[in-house]
Amino acid sequence: MQKVCYLRLHQRVMTKQNQALRLSDVARISAEVEVKEIIKDIIVHQVSPQDKSIIIIEMIKIIDLIMEVDPEIDIQITGPNQVLVEVMVAKKNWSILSFSAVWLLLFFGAGLAIMNFHEDVSMQGVHQKIYTLITGKEEKKPLLFQIPYSIGLGLGMVLFFNHLFKKRFNEEPSPLEVEMFKYQQDLDQYMIINENKESIKKLDDN
Structure with a gap:
């Protein structure tokens, strides 16, 4: 057989x-x-x-x-x-100082990015106009809209990335995970092609 x-x-x-x-x-x-x-x-x-x-x-x-x-x-x-x-390979454990520095960098960097975006689109002015249209009063700081908007922005980011710390809301991958998967595929393909080029180069040298 x-x-x-x-x-x-x-x-x-x-x-x-x-x-x-x-x-x-x-x-x-x-x-x-x-x-x-x-x-x-x-x-x-x-x-x-x-x-x-x-x-x-x-x-x-x-x-x-x-x-x-x-x-x-x-x-x-x-x-x-x-x-x-x-x-x-064995990974080195991060020190508390290094972790804190990276966390602060990401926190303030993300905060500045959001604030710059809101400044570009005049978000405060939009809130003021909406507040005036609904209440008929002018308010420089319409907290009635700004506070729920800030909370909704945070919740929206959590739902968009489908994670809250280590908790996943459903089995569907987040957009970030999809992009990381695509990046990993491209990286693997590059490594395979580059390895083949190296092998051909060694044969030519011999």
Whole structure:
């Protein structure tokens, strides 16, 4: 009976330093139990200190390793042809001073941005005119509108980003998460293309 194996590489995986990456770590395997047991523990890469934070493993390398184990296996490929491996490094804990400095910078920066926007569109003048139209009185500080507006602005930002500290209101991703996902995809694609260019350059140099 012919030995058929279907492979689909993961888009991106994470690993630790000095870890041996097995085929089952970087790909989904669909095959008969006997075939799967033969190939799932094949080591496709040994992470070493010489590796950088990003490793790219090509499908052609995986095919060669499988053929060395059993050349009779019929390999069927689906999905991407590379898997991007991110090597996790120990992160330094932030000091209270650094955290406070970043928090204050973001807080006052966001506050200034909102105030400059309101000044550009003359938001205070708009509130004054609305107050005059409704009450018939002129008021330099129409707090009746400014206070609810400020509260609504904050609530609107919370609902827009779909987060309140660590609490998520629903399973729908926020616009910020979508943009971060797009950025991560573009970054991964760049790393893959750049890695291929580096490989071609090394071949030319040799």
